[in-house]
Amino acid sequence: MTSPNPPAKRSFASRFDGEKILLALAAPVLAVLLSVVLCSVLLAVSGKDPFDAFDVMIRYGTASDGQVLTLNRTTVYYIAGCAAAFGFRMNLFNIGVEGQYRLGVLFAAYVGSQVDLPAVIQVPLLLVTAMLVGGLWASVAGVLKVYRGVSEVISTIMLNAIATAVVGLLLIPGRFAPAKSANANAIQTAPVSESSHFFSIETAGGTLWGFIFVAILIGVLFQFTLTRTRFGFDLRATGRSETAAKASGVNVKRMVLTSMAVSGAIAGLIGIPELLQSSFYFGQSIQLNLGFIGISVALLGRNSPIGIAFSALLFAFLDVSGTQLPLQGDYPQEIVLVMQGTIVICVVVAYELVRRYGLKRQQQKVGAELAAQAAAAAANKEVAA
Template structure:
């Protein structure tokens, strides 16, 4: 049994590694067909990042990690929360708008704004959850529509309550007492790690404990595996769907907090978008496991940062990295399906071997 467990774990780890290798091969073929320098591109991507680039990678990985956790909570319930992007945008706007008034001093204002973001994200996700449990509306359709509504709603609110800052339209700038200078974790770097990147670490630990050490986590995973079996055990699938979506939205609300309090100090038209969709890819690559998601977030952040120099140093568009990331996600989905089938076949053979051995044991003799 121990050998089978090690074999299963080895195959699970090998799946994403093979997916990355396959993505590199496909990307190289695309570059070759386009007439771009294949070696030059990989030289740039795999060059040693400078200190400031390392800080950017850490900051990017933190936001991607939070986005992936929000998606992973839904995946554990067999829910596809594709609305993380809209949830974090609405939450970030509300948090920045609230924080800009400076109703509370210093850290209290920061904590209150973070709570506003979590509640807003949860409520926005709760709309899709309510439609699912009361009307049977697919959360995929509901969250896609809510993403579109979120973009238009935030744009409208910015026009109504925002302030013109040069070429940008943004919420009122946070009072300086609520600015977080960042953490000097990388020596020699002129920039700093966002202070609220710590939220990613805390959220990852809470996610692991909640899923693996609580009754709620067991109920959530059981409902995701089989609603019928969960109902037979007295678990309300509707209640779990609602709880999972609210929790997913609350985590989505945290995505923009590191950037708002350590860098932009407001929410405006130039605020980073697309993190919700990137988080879905990271969650799939990380197999919804907190550690796996961490590695996937670092990989995607690394690729994003290294891609910035492709146009100048190799004369190739940075969009090639987006192609590589897409191929990685498709490859890893296929790889995990193959691994699952291989493990299933191995388990069937092991059971068959045990039954055959039992059949050969003489009657009355203990095997």
């Protein structure tokens, strides 16, 4: 006998589980709050007023020049986060983002200094060069994992060290650096050609890098690939369970190789904004540790393109505003590094707490639904009787 009250169709708005969204936001928010509390305690113990320190950071970070610097830094961090996250979604820990981006930007700088084509050809050429170098370097770890069973964590860490040695080997006078340099102490490539310069936007707060639109495009393509393509489905399925993916016909070895190559290709673009819009050469002044920052950004953003955007913005804000701490109050700038590090640690703790709470809530919902179904069945029996 059919139920006297058939269930109504779910509305469009009801498809969005508000509690699920809150749980997804709870972990990163809790991690940031815990980090702020810990850093406040450290500042108070050292005899500094934490509220004044945060006030300095907020005032500079929200000023026009601070906003521009933050967006420029966010562009770099977002690309780094996407590079790490692409591997993480496949359950591959690409720790070699650091070496991949350094080699990518080095070769792009060298090609840009040797070739001078029209900008519509020159800029894409440098982008492709950086992506190819980064992708090929990451593929080494993929090949070792697929055919020799070497953990990608170990191989990518070792490849970082090898990449550093390769950069030092190539960046000497007569190779990638000019044979004769006006400053013998500054070892760097020749400046890239004028046609290699990427467009920028002049604002009241300074020069905004046009590469921010490339970063947005990377995020859109990342999200589209994950949610709207067969490759993205196979990627997520393999990341959840290689055994199940293999049983459903997914070529796991090919997925590992492809994912590592794509992750490395994105990593190759990390240093391009600074190369084409700021320094215009590769040298000792190139920013280091961007790959490791990208891993932190990806973890905080839960490997989601949208989450990574907010995570990159937060890390960029901390970096840019933190430079004012020693200048406006004699605060230690290292507190920013402490805050970033504690955020990463707190992320692990917060995610576990939220996961356990979410599991408990899910069990409660299932229990409530089973109880409701049992009550409805008993009511139907009474009506039938």
